[in-house]
Amino acid sequence: MSVDRTQVLHAAAALLTRKATATMDEVARAAGIGRATLHRHFAGRDALVRALEELGLQEMEGALDRAALDDGPEDEALRRLVAEVEHVAPLLSFLVTENQLFEGDQQHVGWARIDARVSALFRSGQESGAFRIDLTPAWLTEAFYGLVGSGAWAVQDGRVAAKDFQYMIAELLLGGARRSVEK
Secondary structure: OOOOHHHHHHHHHHHHHHOOOOOHHHHHHHHOOOHHHHHHHOOOHHHHHHHHHHHHHHHHHHHHHHHOOOOOOHHHHHHHHHHHHHHHHHHHHHHHHOHHHOOOOOOOHHHHHHHHHHHHHHHHHHHHOOEOOOOOHHHHHHHHHHHHHHHHHHHHOOOOOHHHHHHHHHHHHHHHHEOOOOO
């Protein structure tokens, strides 16, 4: 039986998002494989977390590319980005909240590149007058990650319908990021 490494990683991310202290045995069960099979692919938890990081980087880069952040108004670009990250939200949630497991003292260059792209969207929106200027692009980027992570948890726990994920995140973030028009 062939094991789909990406499916194993997504199963691990979904479990670790709910239970960060899950054992490798629990990860194997969640992925529907034996512990020995899991260990053939990932020598230990550190190797698994590093593989999750690489998958997260690939998934997020792809989402950013598909969202076409430079096309059209920034608020619409943000909506496209939220839609593109929805399928990988549990993985991003794990990586954002558990980054101390794999980053150490320095941020991975891949995450710095992703942060720069998301921040550039907010900066562009500020320059065009679409977004508030009293909130820094760095803060808006962190808020975006936080809402995606919280949304993933809420959907996983059944507290929020999956169909509402995109709407709730985009509306809350845009409601706080938009520059108000004075009458």
